Amino acid sequence: MAEQMERVERLFDWIDHTTKIIESEESVPYLEALIASSGLLFDPQLPENMKSTYEESLVNQLDRINLKDFSMEERRKAMQIAILKGMKGATQQHHYVTPDTIGILMGYLIEKFMDGQSEFRMFDPAVGTANFLLAVLNQLKNKKVEAFGSEVDPTLMRLAYNHTNLQEREIEYFHQDSLKPILLEPVDVVLSDLPVGYYPDDENAQGFQLKAEEGHSFAHHLFIEQSLTYTKPGGYLFFLIPNFLFEMDKDKKLNQFLAEEAYINGVLELPSSLFKEEKQGKSILILQKKGNEAKKPRKVMLAQLPSFKDAQGMNRTIDQINEWFANDR
Template sequence: MEQQINELFNWLDETSSIIEQEENTPYIEALIASSNLLFEQQVPEDLEPTYHKQLTDKVNQIQFNQYDRESRRKAMQLAILKGMKGATQQHHYITPDTIGVFVGYLINKFLEGEQSYRLFDPACGSSNLLLTILNQQEHLTVDSYGSEVDPTLIRLAFNNTNLQERKIEYFHQDSLKPILLEPVDVVTSDLPVGYYPDDETASSYELKAEEGHSFAHHLFIEQSVKYTKEGGYLFFVVPSFLFESEQKEQLQAFLKDQVHIVGVLELPKTMFKDEKFSRSILVLQKKGENTKDPKKVMLAQLPSFKDVHATNNVIKQIDHWFKNDR
C-alpha cells in the first residue's frame, strides 16, 4: 500500500506544481485542479499547447482506479497537508488518521447489529474524518452528509469523495445556520474551537454567551444534538479543557438536559506539540423514550497508538465496558 500512496502522492504533487507555476495560483488551489484532473481524466481544450501537452502527459501516466480507496485517501491527505503548511487559518487542519480509525471503531461498537445508518459531520473540512470512517464500514449502508463553510475545503472534500467513489451529500454553508437535513443516527465531528463571530445567529442558541462572542465549539454541540435522532449517538473530538472553560456550567446543564454522557476518551498526549492543545473523544447519546444513563461513563486515557500492547489493553477495557457497564 505504501508504494501506491507514494506513487499517487507524487503524481498529485508534480501535477499540482505544474498548475501552480503555469497559472500562478496557490498550491492548494492547484491541488483542487489536479485532483479533479485525476478523476475526470480529461484535460481542458483551451490551454496553451505546451501546458496542454504537460497535463495530457500526466493524465496518460495514471488511472486512479488502479489504486485502492485507502491509498487514494492517504495520498490526497498528504498533498492537502503539503498545501496547508504555513496556512494561517486554524480551521485548515486535517483530523489525524489514528483518530478517524478509533472513532470508526467506536461507531462500529455502538451500532453493532445495524445494517444501515445516516451519518453527518457538521464541520467536515476536506472530509478526511468522514472518509476514514466510511472506509472501515464497507459492510454497512451509510447515507453520509457533510457541511463546511470554507470554499476551498468544500471543494477538496468534493474531489476527495469523487476519488473515493463515495456518495456524500455536502452543504456549503455556515453549519450554525439552519441546515436542510432530516435528523441522523450518528453525528461525528472534529469540532472547530474558538469564538463564533456572528452574534445574531448565536442569539437563538441556548449555549450563547451572556456577553461577547459565543464559543463555536459549544454552538456546534448544540446544533449537532438538534440534528440527531432521539437515541442517536454523537462522537466529537473536543479540546480536553472543554469542561474547564468559563462557560462550563452552561454547557454541563445543556448536556444534562439533552443527552447522556457515554464516554470521555483522552487522546494520547504524544499526538500534540503542546499539552494545552490536547484533545479527547466525547461520546454522547441523545435522550429518547428508551434511553438511559450508562451504569458507568466509559473513561480512558488512550496510550500512544504505536504502543500495540497498551492499545490492546484499552480495547479490552472498552469491550468490558460494553459487556458490563453500558
C-alpha cells in the same frame, strides 16, 4: 504494508507534480491547483484552447497514471498528504487535518455503538476536506452509511467534493455556515472534530441556548448544540473535543445543557504524542441524545489512551472498552 505505502507515495508524487504544473501555469495557490489536479484524476478532460506546452505537460501526466491501480484508502492517504502540504503554515483552526489513527479508532467506536444497525445516517457538521469523514467511512465496511457534511469554506468544500469522487462515494454536502438552519432530516450519528474558537455572528448565536451572555459565543459550544438538534432521539454523537472544554465552562452552562439533552457515554483522552503541544490535546466525547430508548449508562467509559505505537497498551484499552460494552453500557 510497505507495498501500500509505495503506492500511496507514487500517487501523491503524481498529484504533487501535476499540482505544481498547474500552480506554475495558472499562478494560483497550491490548494487551488490541487482542486484542479485531483479533479483530473477522476475526470481527465482538459479545457480547450490551452497553451500547447501546458496541455502537453498535463497529457503526459495523465498517461502516467491509472486511478484503478489504487485502493480507496491509498487514494485518501495520497490526497491527505497533498492537502497537508497545501495547508502547511496555515494558522486557521479549520485548516487542520485529523490524524488517521483517530479516524481508525473513531470508526471502531461507531461500529461498536451501532452494533445491530446495518444501515444508518451520519453527519459531520464541520467536514472540512472530508478526510476525517472518509477515513471513518472506510472503517465501516460492514455498514451501509448515508453520509452528509457541511462546510462554510469554499476551498475546503471543493477539496471535499474531489476527495469524495476519488473515493467513489456518495456524500451530500451543504456549502454553508453549519450553525445556520440546515436542510437535513435528523441523523442516527453525528461525527465531528469540533472547530474551536469564537463564533463571529452574534446575531445568529442569539438563537442558541449556549450563546454567551456578552461578546462572541464559543463556536465549539454552538456546534455541540446544533449537532444535537440534527440528531434523532437515541442517536449518538462522537466529538473530538479540546481537553480544556469543560474547564472553560466556568458558569457550568455546557454541563447543565448536556445533562438536560444527552447522556455522556464516554470520554477518551487521546495520547499526548499525537499533538505538538499539551494545550492542543484532545479527547473523544461520546454522547447519546435523550429520548426514544436512550438510557443512562451504568458508568461512563473513561480512559486515557496510550500511544498508538504501544500495541500492548492499546490491546488493554480495547479490552477495557469491550468490557464496558459487555457490563456497563
